[in-house]
Amino acid sequence: MTADRPALRLAGVSRTYGTPPNPVHALRAVELSLAAGTFTAVMGPSGSGKSTLLHCAAGLDEPTSGQVLLDGTPLTHGSETAMTKFRRTRVGFVFQQFNLLPTLTVWQNTTLPLRLAGREIDRAFVHEVLERTGLGDRLRHRPDELSGGQQQRVAIARALVTRPSLIFADEPTGALDTATAREILGLLAESVHTMGQTVVMVTHDPVAAAYADSVVFLADGRIVDRLHRPSAQAVAELMTLLGDRRRPRAVGE
Ligand SMILES: Nc1ncnc2c1ncn2[C@@H]1O[C@H](COP(=O)(O)OP(=O)(O)OP(=O)(O)O)[C@@H](O)[C@H]1O
Numbered sequence: 001m002t003a004d005r006p007a008l009r010l011a012g013v014s015r016t017y018g019t020p021p022n023p024v025h026a027l028r029a030v031e032l033s034l035a036a037g038t039f040t041a042v043m044g045p046s047g048s049g050k051s052t053l054l055h056c057a058a059g060l061d062e063p064t065s066g067q068v069l070l071d072g073t074p075l076t077h078g079s080e081t082a083m084t085k086f087r088r089t090r091v092g093f094v095f096q097q098f099n100l101l102p103t104l105t106v107w108q109n110t111t112l113p114l115r116l117a118g119r120e121i122d123r124a125f126v127h128e129v130l131e132r133t134g135l136g137d138r139l140r141h142r143p144d145e146l147s148g149g150q151q152q153r154v155a156i157a158r159a160l161v162t163r164p165s166l167i168f169a170d171e172p173t174g175a176l177d178t179a180t181a182r183e184i185l186g187l188l189a190e191s192v193h194t195m196g197q198t199v200v201m202v203t204h205d206p207v208a209a210a211y212a213d214s215v216v217f218l219a220d221g222r223i224v225d226r227l228h229r230p231s232a233q234a235v236a237e238l239m240t241l242l243g244d245r246r247r248p249r250a251v252g253e
Contacts, residue, residue: 006035006036006069006072007035007038007071008034008057008068008069008198009032009033009034009072010030010053010056010067010068010069011067011068011069012029012065012066013029013030013053013056013065013066013067013068014027014028014066014221015027015049015052015063015064015221016064025221026049027049027052028220028222030053030221030222030223032053034200035198036165037192037198038199038214039188039189039198039213040201040212040215041202041203041209041215041216042054042200042201042202042203043203043204043215043218043235043239044217044218044219045219045243048219048221048242049220049221050202051202052221053202053218054168054170056068057168058087058093058166058168059075059086059087059090059091062077070090070166071165085117088113088116088117089117089119089162089164090164091165091167092158092160092162092167093167093169093170094156094159094167094172094188095155095169095170095172096175097175098143099155100151100154100158104143105139105142106135106138106140106141106146107126107130107140109143110126110135110154110157111126111161112158113162117162125161126157126161129161130157132191132194133154133187134150135150135157148177148180149180149183149184152173152175153187156187156188160191166200167188167197167199168201168202169188169202170202171204172184172185172201172203172208173185173203173205174203181208188211189211189212199212206232206233207232209232210232213228214226214227215230217239225238
C-alpha cells in the first residue's frame with residue numbers, strides 16, 4: 001500500500017437512479033483517491049450523494065459508469081455471494097444504530113464477521129482490539145447491558161477484527177451524546193493513527209468532521225472542495241456556503 005496505490009480510488013464514478021426523462025444524478029464523474037492509513041470525512045448538503053458514494057465504494061451499490069479500486073484492484077460486481085464475501089473480508093462498517101445482535105455477547109458480536117467468513121479467530125488480536133476499544137472488561141456483556149457509546153465501541157471492534165482495507169462509518173456518532181461522540185471519534189482517529197486503518201466517515205456534524213485528516217465536500221453529486229486538517233469552524237462555514245438546509249451544530253455543541 002503505497003501513495004501511488006491508494007487504499008480507495010474512485011475513477012470517474014457516476015451513479016444515476018431512475019430512467020429518462022427523470023434521471024437522478026446522485027454521483028457525477030467523481031474522482032477521489034484516499035491514501036492508506038488516513039481518516040476522511042465526507043460532508044455535503046442533504047441529497048448531495050454522500051450515501052451513494054459510500055455505498056458504491058463499499059460494493060453495496062454499483063456505479064452506472066466509472067470504477068472503484070480497493071488497494072489498486074478494481075471492484076467488479078459478481079454474484080451476491082461474491083459481493084457478500086468481498087464485504088465481509090475487505091471492508092468494515094460502523095452505522096449510526098450500532099447494528100449489534102442483541103443475543104450475542106461483546107466477544108461474539110466482535111468475532112461474528114470472522115465466523116461468518118469461516119476465518120480462523122486470532123484470539124490474541126481480538127483481545128488486543130477489544131482492549132484498545134476499551135471493552136477488555138466487558139467481553140461477556142450483551143448489548144442491552146452496555147451504554148450507547150460502549151455499543152458503538154463494539155461495532156468499531158467488530159469492524160477492526162477483520163483487518164479490512166477500509167472502514168466505512170455512516171453517521172457513527174448520530175445517536176450519541178456530545179461527550180460520548182467525542183470518545184468515539186477519538187477512537188476512530190486512534191485506529192487510523194496507531195493501527196494504520198483507513199477510515200471514511202459520512203457525517204453532517206462539523207465537529208465530527210474536524211477529527212478527520214481531511215474533509216471531502218459533495219454538492220449535487222460532485223466533489224466541490226476538500227479541506228486538510230480543518231477546524232470545525234471552517235467546515236461549518238463551508239457547509240453554510242454549500243447551502244446545507246440542516247441547522248449546523250454550533251461548534252462544541
Ligand atoms: N434508490 C434510489 N432511487 C432513486 N433515487 C435515489 C436513490 N438513492 C438515492 N437517490 C437520490 O440520489 C440523490 C443522492 O442521495 P444520497 O442518499 O446519496 O444523498 P445524501 O447526501 O446521503 O443525503 P442525506 O444527507 O439526506 O442522507 C438524492 O437526490 C436521492 O434522492
